Amino acid sequence: MTYTLTTPLYYVNDKPHLGSAYTTLACDALARFQRLMGRPVLFITGCDEHGLKIQRTAEVAGLTPQAHCDLVSDQYRALWQRWQISHDRFIRTTDPRHRLLVEQFYRRVEAAGDVVEGRQRGWYCVACEEFKDDPPEARTPQCSTHQRPLEWRDELNLFFRLSRYQSAIEELIQRPGFIAPASRRREVENFVAQGLRDFSISRLDLPWGIPVPGHQGHTFYVWFDALLGYLTALLEPGDAPDLALLSQRGWPASIHVIGKDILRFHAVYWPAMLLSAGLELPGRVFGHGFLTREGQKMGKSLGNVLDPGELLERCGPDAVRWYLLRDIPFGDDGDVQQQRFSDLVNNDLANTIGNLLNRTSSMARRWFDQAVPSPSEAVGSHHPLAQAAQLAREQVIDGLERLDFRQAAAAALQLAISANGYLNDQAPWSRMKQEGQRQQVADDLYAVLEATRQVALLLAPILPDLSGRMLLQLNQPLAPSGAVAGGQDGPDGEQVPWQQRLTWGSLAAGTPLPEPEPVMARLELDGPL
């Protein structure tokens, strides 16, 4: 079965920020991992492009909404390319087929009797694009999150009858693993326990949106538009926009990865909508935490926003991916600290992993004809490094299955630490000066080279770039985990599956080793990021 995973469809109100990049690169690691495990993967990302906020932003910029969306969604695309994001689909909610699919979805929901008209009046925040609970008699109410004046609205809207799905949703959210991390489930439970209320799915007089069929002047409100993007994204190029097709195109999704702020919409509203439309439910909704910076919220007003593009420019993809995935528990909030960032990158990637490869390769070349030495029988599965490698392999796989990137990264790193320690204990440079130690040195270097190869492979989902440079330096085929299926790999074009390559002892003796070059440069940041 296809492993379908999604990032949120990012709102094109503004250029991409680090939070979106964080979600996306976590999904990327997950997608790569699933591909390496040999599962068919459909990794979906994209942009949500409708709404009043976008319409107004475009107006301010003197652009048509469409032109504005084209511009910003291109920025996302370009950024993901630079970050080596391996998405299979990039869906935009302004895609013509999306509109048709939304209409079809709506008709199903309507036919199910789940659409009712209701009057909605109250104070409205344009930035949130939602009604607030301020009392009608309030004079000049402000939005608490946006610090902007609210606008009075009084309109007839369409509502989705969420209230009918009370028990179905209660049951769903009790399903183990549906809401992840589990610590966030209570929050949703509380919300549901208060009683689900119908929510409005349309807005009046909002031209920049998908028109509601049969309701002049109404366009669909965000959740009835954006969320359906996950469905549209599944369509293949020649497909007609037909919901009936989706079960053959990767629906239901295995997992929606989102920020914790939109957990409720994905864990409550969305499943109810799907039930109403007669579609299957996603397997899991994972709400990750938010990033702060040096203890403070990132925000324009504070002027401390980290631009993902600039970050990439200055530090490279490996450094940023490593720091975010290795140091911040996925699910919890995390604080981005520059000192720690460069400390970790330099220690883990440059000193521990990079230098391990460098020193080992250098010795092997010097003493064994610039090639991988031939090991004796002693370097079997009972070798301490073979054992360490097996443990690392188990923990990397287990960690990635559970989206515990931290555990996975730590396990791979630990193998490199073990290999460094082993080298120091064995001190091949001393043995080489003694008589009769040559085979022992060959064994030791082989074991360490093999462990290093495994580190490179284990790193592939998290750090595809560094992994590739390491494998190249070990004269090994790459571990293709990208979106393009069936990439050419290896001289014979035949790919050995990742897990199989993780068998201890697969490194062929006599493999020529190229002259080592540092695979990971130390990060020397001048000035704050």
Place this chain on the structure above:
RNA sequence: GGCUCGGUAGCUCAGCUGGUUAGAGCGUGGGAUUCAUAACCCCAAGGUCGGGAGUUCAAGUCUCCCCCGAGCCA
């Protein structure tokens, strides 16, 4: 206001159903070494586990109260 999470070494965090001297990584200090990206390896210092009371033979680990921080709902 109600509810939910956190508050453990300078920093980021582990500590399952309560049980010997509270752990890891980074940072800091010292040592060893030279194969290597001034890298690697070893050792050490550093914590009254937010505060108080209680239960228990025994509490970061359970109960209650309070303080601080984050979030959800109102």
